[in-house]
Amino acid sequence: MNKVAIVTDSTAYLAPDVRDELSIEMVPLNVVIGEDSYQEEVDLTTSEFYKLLKETEKLPTTSQPAIGHFVETFEKLKAQGYEEIVTIHLSSKISGTYQSAMSAASMVEGINVAGFDSEISCSPQGFYVLEAAKMAKEGADAAAILTRLNEIKTSQKAYFMVDSLQHLHRGGRMNAAQLVVGNLLKIKPILHFVEGSIVPFEKVRTEKKAVARICQLLEEDVTTGGAYEVTVIHANRLQSAETIANDIQSKFDNVNVGISHFGPVIGTHLGEGSLGVGWYKVSQ
Ligand code: MYR
Structure with a gap:
């Protein structure tokens, strides 16, 4: 088993089979359409979203994941025996997601959680996540993974x-x-x-x-x-x-x-x- 677990949020838009294959843990952001609240990529697919968008008069709103969702995820990974976690998120300048993850990290004891602010979102964020997950599978530790992610940032x-x-x-x-x-x-x-x-x-x-x-x-x-x-x-x-x-x-x-x-x-x-x-x- 990898020593390092890789966590990201839904806005990397990585396909579920890719996440499964590379053991990537995903925490979803939320979207509210009309009276209904959804966790994207969990109970609302992208094609359902664009269909609903045509049918709704009120424009949707979004929110970051609750801190508790990150705490649960980090605790679960610790219980599974991971030694470190690298958690990679959309830019902290456009969403509070990274901050939520960091607050959760400070609440979970007994495992090192290293945050990476991608300063971007969507599949370019996914580039970082995929690279991190492949390195984790090969046995790299969190420090080596963060070094490589910062190197990618210079050409991204x-x-x-x-x-x-x-x-x-x-x-x-x-x-x-x-x-x-x-x-x-x-x-x-x-x-x-x-x-x-x-x-x-x-x-x-x-x-x-x-x-x-x-x-x-x-x-x-x-x-x-x-x-x-x-x-x-x-x-x-x-x-x-x-x-x-x-x-x-x-x-x-x-x-x-x-x-x-x-x-x-x-x-x-x-x-x-x-x-x-x-x-x-x-x-x-
Ligand atoms: C939240 O409610 O916390 C989520 C806010 C997301 C803001 C998204 C702004 C647009 C990002 C464009 C990304 C383009 C990447 C190539």
């Missing part, structure tokens, strides 16, 4: 675009000044994370131009050499994601491209139709 990039900035503003994840500029100019900014916060990267007028610009940024990185893991992320737009992923895969032979999704919690803040591309350098 992700850009995304939304149909309207209103969702991000409504959920308090984008400031009013940035929203006003976007709306006045009728632009579709390319967004990215800087030190864990969402900020506009560049202003473009059409989605086509935004996709081309993101692919150009990817090309600048992958043509410097090495092997790259790439993810194309979509909010209920599989066909568009497949087209982008196929274009990237056919252009570069040193990349491995996968497709992932913006699930209920992140979809609430970005809106249906959003697209993103993320990558990191796996090896030299």
Whole structure:
């Protein structure tokens, strides 16, 4: 058995079979639609979410997992005989999830819980989780895993675009000044994370131009050499994601491209139709 257990939250959107195979423990965030509260990826799938979104008038809201859920998870892993835990979460600047996990860690005795703030979310967060889980399976300790995750951070990039900035503003994840500029100019900014916060990267007028610009940024990185893991992320737009992923895969032979999704919690803040591309350098 591994000595180190790997925990993440639902917003990494890792498939259940992948989590099972790599013994990844997942703590879900919550989404409230109308009168009903759901734990995403547990009792609400992504396709059910986008279907419900069309039927509901009131926009959904989201919340971080309760501290108690993390305490239960950490206690369970300790009882299973793990010696250390690495818990990897979406950016602490956009959600209280990381803080909940850290508060829980301070309440659980007899096991070292090391937190990692991914400063991102979705499948780029998943990149860290997968790498950590593979290292744990090979017997690495928490310190070695954290060193590797911080190394990945130096090459990890992700850009995304939304149909309207209103969702991000409504959920308090984008400031009013940035929203006003976007709306006045009728632009579709390319967004990215800087030190864990969402900020506009560049202003473009059409989605086509935004996709081309993101692919150009990817090309600048992958043509410097090495092997790259790439993810194309979509909010209920599989066909568009497949087209982008196929274009990237056919252009570069040193990349491995996968497709992932913006699930209920992140979809609430970005809106249906959003697209993103993320990558990191796996090896030299
Ligand atoms: C909560 O209620 O704690 C969850 C808040 C989630 C905010 C999500 C904001 C958008 C994140 C976009 C991620 C794009 C990754 C490529």
